[in-house]
Amino acid sequence: MVFKIDKQTIGDLKMVGGYKGDDVFSFYNRTKTRGGANLMRDMFLYPRSSEDEIMNRVNMIKFFKEKELTFSFKKEAFDVVEDYLKNIDERTRLSAHQDNLQRKFNSAIGADSGYQQLQKGVVNTLQFILDLKSFLNSLDGNGSTAEFGKTIGTINEILNKRNFSFVTELQKISKPNYTKTAEFDQLFRFTESKEDILKLLYYVYEIDVYLALAEISMLHNFSFAEIVNDEANLIEMKGVYHPLVPNAISNNIKITEDNNMVFLTGANMAGKSTFMKTFSIAIYLCHMGFPVPAEKIRFSIQNGMFTTINLADNLNMGFSHFYAEVARVKKVAESLRNNDRMIVVFDELFRGTNVKDAYDATVAVMDAFASKRKCTFVISTHIIEAGEALKKLRDNIMFVYLPTLMNGKVPKYTYQITEGITEDRHGMVIINNEKILDILKK
The missing domain is CATH 3.40.50.300 (P-loop containing nucleotide triphosphate hydrolases)
Known part of the structure; x- marks a missing residue:
């Protein structure tokens, strides 16, 4: 409500919209991502009058405060991933038959900027998923609130889907070759996995917000x-x-x-x-x-x-x-x-x-x-x-x-x-x- x-x-x-950051939102906003900042801003614009909604949020912040967790994601990856997933132009879809001598020549002389941008999107998406996997591993045995337990469960459901089977072998990110880039690009942009990745981004933005609020609570008592x-x-x-x-x-x-x-x-x-x-x-x-x-x-x-x-x-x-x-x-x-x-x-x-x-x-x-x-x-x-x-x-x-x-x-x-x-x-x-x-x- x-x-x-x-x-x-x-x-x-x-509360929101002050000049030069002189509003309450700017005081509280210690988020690390643009998505996290946008989500916190929405919270400022729509306060709640439901006890369950208010207490769920309180308990989430308290959890992150007590565990003293940090935002361990590579911050620069988020904007790259969001821009990459917004590109749904079919003409940019990579395919195996495009991996020819002409493309390799263009790549060698730096004239294949379209492919390089897509490869950058793929690499940063993989980095985001790897960071999320590492963050979940850091929570093992650390307990959670009932509400955050649901979030973790939903994240794991997504990562355990067959389309994300590559996650189990994901250890370190390096630039994939053209064939692997095309495979990941197809998966990330042109299948239902895109919606799953967007959901994962949202959950991490929530984590970003709660970590920021836990920090504010500790910093100012x-x-x-x-x-x-x-x-x-x-x-x-x-x-x-x-x-x-x-x-x-x-x-x-x-x-x-x-x-x-x-x-x-x-x-x-x-x-x-x-x-x-x-x-x-x-x-x-x-x-x-x-x-x-x-x-x-x-x-x-x-x-x-x-x-x-x-x-x-x-x-x-x-x-x-x-x-x-x-x-x-x-x-x-x-x-x-x-x-x-x-x-x-x-x-x-x-x-x-x-x-x-x-x-x-x-x-x-x-x-x-x-x-x-x-x-x-x-x-x-x-x-x-x-x-x-x-x-x-x-x-x-x-x-x-x-x-x-x-x-x-x-x-x-x-x-x-x-x-x-x-x-x-x-x-x-x-x-x-x-x-x-x-x-x-x-």
Whole structure:
């Protein structure tokens, strides 16, 4: 089952598609092959909401982490093999009668580039299969998870087929003569063995991904989230932090159905947006089965998540920022009507309108959201007065803020959430520190 997300959420959290590798995918991507990187990218685009799928992935990563295995394949072979197998032009098919004096002469003077490319494809395919055989041999007696045991079984079924009988004698790869090259080319490109080789490539790309994730887990001491199966909804994070922020400060939070709405306040630059991204990224990674940047996470499986942190105007459709906010809230509301266990994150509701309308709309919408106790909400705002109104309306709202400590006129930020509603008013302090008014007076 797919964990529901959308383009806005992926962009807000920089899960995939950041510039210059500044996204979460690039942080996790230590794969050795292009196919492995593409497979991991797909995992980022399609998180899961099935316990079996999530735990199968967790167990696979843990297995490779515990065994401390390495990717022992010749990396350069993969792209060669894939390009070779894509060439299905019948005119390139090798046959025995082509092994004549003219071909041998062309080969001698380097004029037979077509054949040389095909021979290179054959050699690299053989090298890939030999490396796979060696990797399987390295697992003997090393144990495996039930899921990986199925993968090994499928790989062995393929390698034990009659078409792959040559594997038993495969010890060292050297350039085969023309006749053997033609035989292997026929087998690899023009029989059902081609589909089998593509399956083997996919399985090795999976291994590449799991080895990369095991390495990330060990390198950064990331943990694996624990799934809670109680009927009551729970999200509990201890020592969670943003993986892309240098020297990030960690936070703890526990959300249940009794406090399923988080009302977050704090001064500018106090870290509200970073906290919301930290929380959301952790939830996202939990539903991928990936190791998470936290000391410990326990969570109930959710059906999806919508974040609204960096919402842009839609000039093509004539939307102002406020109308874009309204349209986004409507989309979220429609999703909540049909789904429980959704996570909703908003950074400053209705910032695109006047203070009075923003106050009224914030109170009304948050009051309505709070009625959905099977869902989880994290909403930040600068309209702290809305908090006092909501306290009178609902008993399931958690009020937290990010403090600012003043050292004279210089603000210092703790980046750690504290219970309550902020009373910080430091906007003018920052403006004065930057001497903006002095500049304008000159």
